[in-house]
Amino acid sequence: MPSDPTSAAVLSPHLWLPFTPNRDFARQPKILAAASGVHYRDTAGRPILDGSSGLFSVAAGHGREEIVRAVATQLEQLDFAPTFYRAHPPGFEAARRLASILPEGLDRVFFVNSGSEAVDSAMKIALAYHRARGEARRTIFVSRERAYHGVNLGGLSLAGIVNNRRAFAGALPGVPLLRHTLLPGQRFVLGEPAEGAELADDLLRIIASHGAENIAAVFVEPIAGSTGVIVPPRGYLQRLREITRAHGILLVFDEVITGFGRTGQAFASQSFGVVPDLLTMAKAITNGVIPAGAVAVDRRIQQTIFDAAPEQQIEFFHGYTTGGHPVAAAAAIATLALYEREKLFERGRALAPYFLERLATLRELPVVADLRGYGLLAGVEFAPDGAPGARGYRLQQTLFDAGLHLKTTGDTAILAPPLVATPAHVDEIVSILRRVLAAERV
Ligand SMILES: Cc1ncc(COP(=O)(O)O)c(C=O)c1O
Numbered sequence: 001m002p003s004d005p006t007s008a009a010v011l012s013p014h015l016w017l018p019f020t021p022n023r024d025f026a027r028q029p030k031i032l033a034a035a036s037g038v039h040y041r042d043t044a045g046r047p048i049l050d051g052s053s054g055l056f057s058v059a060a061g062h063g064r065e066e067i068v069r070a071v072a073t074q075l076e077q078l079d080f081a082p083t084f085y086r087a088h089p090p091g092f093e094a095a096r097r098l099a100s101i102l103p104e105g106l107d108r109v110f111f112v113n114s115g116s117e118a119v120d121s122a123m124k125i126a127l128a129y130h131r132a133r134g135e136a137r138r139t140i141f142v143s144r145e146r147a148y149h150g151v152n153l154g155g156l157s158l159a160g161i162v163n164n165r166r167a168f169a170g171a172l173p174g175v176p177l178l179r180h181t182l183l184p185g186q187r188f189v190l191g192e193p194a195e196g197a198e199l200a201d202d203l204l205r206i207i208a209s210h211g212a213e214n215i216a217a218v219f220v221e222p223i224a225g226s227t228g229v230i231v232p233p234r235g236y237l238q239r240l241r242e243i244t245r246a247h248g249i250l251l252v253f254d255e256v257i258t259g260f261g262r263t264g265q266a267f268a269s270q271s272f273g274v275v276p277d278l279l280t281m282a283k284a285i286t287n288g289v290i291p292a293g294a295v296a297v298d299r300r301i302q303q304t305i306f307d308a309a310p311e312q313q314i315e316f317f318h319g320y321t322t323g324g325h326p327v328a329a330a331a332a333i334a335t336l337a338l339y340e341r342e343k344l345f346e347r348g349r350a351l352a353p354y355f356l357e358r359l360a361t362l363r364e365l366p367v368v369a370d371l372r373g374y375g376l377l378a379g380v381e382f383a384p385d386g387a388p389g390a391r392g393y394r395l396q397q398t399l400f401d402a403g404l405h406l407k408t409t410g411d412t413a414i415l416a417p418p419l420v421a422t423p424a425h426v427d428e429i430v431s432i433l434r435r436v437l438a439a440e441r442v
Contacts, residue, residue, distance in 0.1 A: 021393075030400050035062035038418050038425055040405055051406035051429050053418045056225065056257045057288025059348075060338050061420040067289050067334045074330035083111070083324045090329035097336045098285075098294065101266040103275040108302040110295045111324030115256035115282035116150025118293040119219070122278045123154045124318050126217040126250045129301045132308035135248070138216040141173075142206055142249075146180040148226035149219060149254055158219050161227060176210060178202040178218075182230050187370045188363055189231075190356045190378075196233030200240045212247035217278070222268035225257035228412035229372045229379030237274040250277040250301075256293070260284035261339065261419050263375035264349035271375065277301060287335040292328035339419075348376050348419035351426065355417070358430045367391075367440035369411075376419065380433065381412040383442050395436065404432040 011029060016022060032048075034041040038061055040048040053059055060067075074090060081088045091111065099107035110125070112118050123141060130138035141158060148164075149155035156165060157172040160180070165172065181199050203218060222237060224230040244251040253276040258268035260281070265271045269279060278301070282293030309315040322328075339345060352375045359378050362368050370381040385391035392411040399406060399413070407414045413433075417425060 028397065030397070032405075037061050037063065038421050046403070048400065048403050048405050049425065049428055049432070051404050051415050051417055053284070053416050054288050055283070055407060056262070056416050057283040059260050059262070059284040059419045060287045060335060060342070060344060061418045064287060064289075064335075064338060066338055067287055067331055070330045070334035071290060071327055074327050078326050081326050082321070084319055088326045088329070090326050090333055091324050094324075094329040094332040094336075097333060098296065101336070101339075102279065102296050103267065103269050105300075106269075106275060106277075106279055106296045106298055108297040108299050110297060111329070112282075112293040112295070112320055113291045113322055113325075113328070114150070114293045115254075115280065116152040116155050117320060117323070118256065118280035118282055118295050119149045119155035119158065119254060120152045121318060122219075122252050122254075122280050122295045123158075123217070125278060125295060125297060125301065125305070125316070126252065128305050128316055129250065130216055132304045135213070137214055138248075140210055140215045141175050142178065142203065142215060142218040143175050144178040144180055144220055144224070146182075146224050146227040146230060147177075147219070147221060147254075148224070149221075150256070176206045178206070178220075180224065180227075180230055181233055181236060182372075183233075188360070190360060190371060190373050192231055192234040192374065194234055197235035197239050199233065200236050200243065203240060203243045207243075207247055207249075212249060215247070215249045217250035217252050218244055219252045219254060221254045221256075222258050222272055222274075223263065223374055223377060225377065225414065225416075226407075226409055228381060228409055229374075229377055229414055231372055231374045232272065237272050241274050241276075244277075252276055252278040252280065254280045256280055256282045257377070257416070261345035261348045262377050262416065264345065264352055266345055285335065286328060286331035287338070289335070290325070290328045290331040292325070292332055342420070344419040351419075351421060351423065352376050354423050355415075355421075355426050358426050359415070361430065362433060362437065365434070365437045365440075366442040367437050373415075376417055376421075378415045379412045380415065382437075382440070384411050385440075385442075391440070395440070399432065399436050402432050402436050404429060404436075 031043050032040045033043045095109040098109050143158035145160040147160040149158040157175050263271040277298045279296040286292045306315050356373050369383045372379045382391050389410045392408040396408040
């Protein structure tokens with residue numbers, strides 16, 4: 001390891017990057033060496049505006065002293081504790097704090113290390129619940145086209161991203177998919193589209209062909225995030241809720257991106273007024289500082305699972321060595337305290353109209369094929385240039401060089417600035433986008 005962490009010598013062929021064209025990366029590496037507030041710095045010390053909160057994680061901005069201190073203090077006090085047959089104080093406190101911002105009744109918290117683990121854990125909780133009720137036949141999961149639920153084999157089976165599944169398809173159970181909710185011809189709708197709630201009736205078609213008595217749960221992201229920001233039509237989630245409830249099917253919201261103020265409330269469940277049975281979260285739970293995730297579970301579901309097992313017997317045979325790690329719990333407590341003290345969900349909600357309004361001005365650029373968004377989450381879709389995704393890949397590199405970090409998926413840029421961003425940061429995001437996109441030929 002070189003002593004200067006910004007030295008070019010940090011580059012080594014030993015590091016295999018995830019979800020990255022590694023060989024191309026080696027030719028034009030983008031290295032993040034430091035961060036504070038809403039900016040990263042590259043190895044030359046050049047500021048790069050963080051347009052995607054890292055990877056939808058750093059809601060409170062980078063370098064938050066309170067979280068750093070909480071992590072350091074926890075490391076000194078109790079660096080590791082198993083959570084099988086044991087517990088620790090920050091675990092209880094993190095769960096209690098989460099329960100206080102979760103939808104009413106959804107207040108039992110199972111900790112994991114990531115969004116992918118949260119999704120797989122939620123799948124198993126759903127199966128355990130039905131089995132506990134004597135409905136062990138309910139093993140089918142339903143998901144949706146253009147969904148992303150992580151990369152573990154459970155969540156991958158739910159996902160509707162073809163490239164992620166292609167190499168592993170044979171290892172995945174088949175999952176019936178609802179249609180996605182981006183209607184043909186629907187473009188430049190910011191906020192909830194007025195049309196399309198009836199797409200939820202797709203679930204009735206799936207029920208008719210598979211039998212409700214065989215279906216365990218429906219998984220949806222309230223807003224599909226990683227596949228390009230698809231906002232649900234008004235009434236769609238309510239309709240899914242009605243149908244799942246009527247047929248004894250659990251509804252799971254995957255809020256790994258939409259949680260923690262991204263949509264103006266603590267969770268999108270609250271923004272859209274629909275309470276699921278299970279809710280998965282990760283990323284901003286610790287402001288991205290320490291890996292963590294969780295499943296919030298309706299207390300009646302937990303009770304059913306507990307009641308089915310004799311006392312002194314494990315109720316749920318599942319868990320990860322580092323799930324609910326004391327340091328992650330301490331980071332979550334400090335993060336949730338920051339969100340509350342600085343009223344960051346309200347702050348994000350207040351900034352959202354300006355953010356969406358300013359982004360909407362990019363509509364006039366020929367390369368901008370669509371704009372979608374809700375809260376502080378937006379997708380800017382580019383007209384394709386040759387192979388699908390080629391322009392998106394090229395543009396995220398060019399934008400980085402122009403001083404803006406953002407995530408692209410295919411030909412869509414996904415913007416999710418930290419909740420602490422100001423209108424001036426929004427202006428800067430839009431101005432960099434405008435400058436770079438205006439140079440694109442269509
Ligand atoms: C909705 C959703 N679920 C699950 C995941 C997977 O989370 P992780 O990468 O922490 O495993 C993601 C990641 O972006 C996500 O957006």
